[in-house]
Amino acid sequence: MRNAWTITPEPYGSPAAAALWRAYYTEVSDRWYLLHEGRRTDPAELERGIAAENGSQLAPPTGQLLVARYEGDPAGTAGVRLADTGTAELTRVYVRQELRGKGGAALLVGAAEDAARALGAARLRLDTRSDLTEARALYARLGYAETEPFNDDVYAEHWFVKTLS
Numbered sequence: 110m111r112n113a114w115t116i117t118p119e120p121y122g123s124p125a126a127a128a129l130w131r132a133y134y135t136e137v138s139d140r141w142y143l144l145h146e147g148r149r150t151d152p153a154e155l156e157r158g159i160a161a162e163n164g165s166q167l168a169p170p171t172g173q174l175l176v177a178r179y180e181g182d183p184a185g186t187a188g189v190r191l192a193d194t195g196t197a198e199l200t201r202v203y204v205r206q207e208l209r210g211k212g213g214a215a216l217l218v219g220a221a222e223d224a225a226r227a228l229g230a231a232r233l234r235l236d237t238r239s240d241l242t243e244a245r246a247l248y249a250r251l252g253y254a255e256t257e258p259f260n261d262d263v264y265a266e267h268w269f270v271k272t273l274s
Contacts, residue, residue: 114184114213116220119176121164125183126176133186133203134159137241141264144240166190167201173224177204177217184208187217189225189233197230202244214247222273232272236265 119126138150138158150158167174172190176183185204189197199221204213225233234256237244245267253269260268 113180113211114177114216115181116175116177116216118173118224121167121174121188123176125178126164126174126186129176129183129186129203129205130162130164130201131159132205133201134162136203136206137238140240141238164188164201171228173221173228174201175217175220175224177213177220179208179211179213185213185217187221189221189228189230191228191230192234195229195231197225197228197233199225199233199235202235202247209243215251218247218251222271226273230273232270234259234268234270236260236262236268238264239266 135150135155138155142148142150164174166172167188167190172188174186174188177185185208186201187199188201189199192198199218202214202217202221204217222233235248235253236259237248248269251271253271256268256270258265258268
């Protein structure tokens, strides 16, 4: 249901953005540790990871955090930040698990593309992991093409780029 979704810019430190960041980080961290070490993230390590990325790079004038709401409730995020002249990076694309399959992720990515254009970007790039198969399928479906690595992030295993028209 498209009209159930709203997407608006929001400060990275807002209560909704902070709660969604915690949910996102917990999920991707737990997925990684379960796959590689057969355990969930240690609570102290989880808190350090959440605190280490406050989201300040997703603030104007060089970035933007978007919060999606489903029927008024915080449901997901997407962020963009300028990487270099003409290029922005897509990050923190997340939709709460119980709301997946309702079109929110594609709407978030579309809104992030608009935000990247508004920042002056002509292309949008991202990295992701092999185990995040849903994300890789989403990006391919939305016209992102796999490309050569553009960073040396230890968790990055796939890199995508899309020219923004």
